[in-house]
Amino acid sequence: xxxxxxxxxxxxxxxxxxxxxxxxxxxxxxxxxxxYQGRTGKGILFFTCIVGTFFYGLYIGDGRVVYAxxxxxxxxxxxxxxQYLCQVGVGLPALPALVQRERMRSNKQPLRLPVIGDKFxxxxxxxxxxxxxxxxxxxxxxxxxxxxxHPDELAQWNYERGEYFEIGTVFTVIAGLLxxxxxxxxxxxxxxxxxxxxxxxxxxxxxxTSEAK
Amino acid sequence: MMLESFELxxxxxxxxxxxxGALRLxxxxxxxxxxxxxxxxxxxxxxxxIVIHAARFxxxxxxxxxxxxxxxxxxxxxx
Numbered sequence: 001x002x003x004x005x006x007x008x009x010x011x012x013x014x015x016x017x018x019x020x021x022x023x024x025x026x027x028x029x030x031x032x033x034x035x036y037q038g039r040t041g042k043g044i045l046f047f048t049c050i051v052g053t054f055f056y057g058l059y060i061g062d063g064r065v066v067y068a069x070x071x072x073x074x075x076x077x078x079x080x081x082x083q084y085l086c087q088v089g090v091g092l093p094a095l096p097a098l099v100q101r102e103r104m105r106s107n108k109q110p111l112r113l114p115v116i117g118d119k120f121x122x123x124x125x126x127x128x129x130x131x132x133x134x135x136x137x138x139x140x141x142x143x144x145x146x147x148x149x150h151p152d153e154l155a156q157w158n159y160e161r162g163e164y165f166e167i168g169t170v171f172t173v174i175a176g177l178l179x180x181x182x183x184x185x186x187x188x189x190x191x192x193x194x195x196x197x198x199x200x201x202x203x204x205x206x207x208x209t210s211e212a213k
Numbered sequence: 214m215m216l217e218s219f220e221l222x223x224x225x226x227x228x229x230x231x232x233x234g235a236l237r238l239x240x241x242x243x244x245x246x247x248x249x250x251x252x253x254x255x256x257x258x259x260x261x262x263i264v265i266h267a268a269r270f271x272x273x274x275x276x277x278x279x280x281x282x283x284x285x286x287x288x289x290x291x292x
Binding site: 042170192 | 240
């Protein structure tokens with residue numbers, strides 16, 4: 001068994017099997033590519049850290065922080081929700097947002113989940129739908145008797161969740177970016193840092209040493 | 214009576230804000246943990262070096278965050 005030291009690690013040979021398939025599996029489900037390669041420990045580590053971070057962010061953001069813009073993919077408006085490009089790095093867990101996006105684009109009702117309702121990974125409405133006759137409004141956070149009107153649903157979500165909307169977005173974005181590192185690890189193996197070697201003496205110091213001798 | 218409760222509210226505000234700030238800071242803990250573990254895992258293959266590298270990297274992140282906070286705080290005082 002190889003010792004857990006950098007010098008022993010450099011001598012480790014890892015069978016990456018089919019690196020492209022491993023990279024695809026690593027994107028689809030974080031850690032799955034590593035498990036396919038037989039690197040189970042790292043696979044579980046990646047899965048726990050990345051999926052845990054992603055779903056914790058989704059929980060903080062009330063299931064609303066992961067969504068894709070309804071604009072055309074190659075249009076500039078699509079980049080208004082650029083965060084999704086990072087979030088989709090996490091693979092399958094972020095893909096329901098694309099389903100919700102397509103349903104919204106084709107004027108279908110968004111998918112509903114038992115607890116969260118239709119807000120799960122659904123893009124925010126810009127115009128109030130027919131079942132929201134009062135428009136986008138929520139109770140005033142300082143005076144619950146009053147109602148606050150919002151220009152669109154995104155403004156309403158930001159108002160209702162406050163900073164947690166941003167924190168949830170940051171968590172999910174970072175989870176997606178971390179999985180990109182994991183994908184590269186599945187494709188090419190770890191970037192093992194070689195042990196520090198003693199720097200060779202330069203001629204001047206060597207000369208001085210020899211002179212001192 | 215009204216005045217007293219108003220003064221109490223005023224006195225409680227900084228404490229409340231400090232508590233909320235401290236609570237919000239706790240959100241950094243899972244993030245720093247997962248970021249350091251994943252980054253360390255892309256540098257090593259064995260669990261031992263991964264954990265050691267992750268611990269060092271987590272400390273480095275916290276120190277970096279503390280420096281950024283200190284700089285921002287300094288800029289706030291200089292304003």
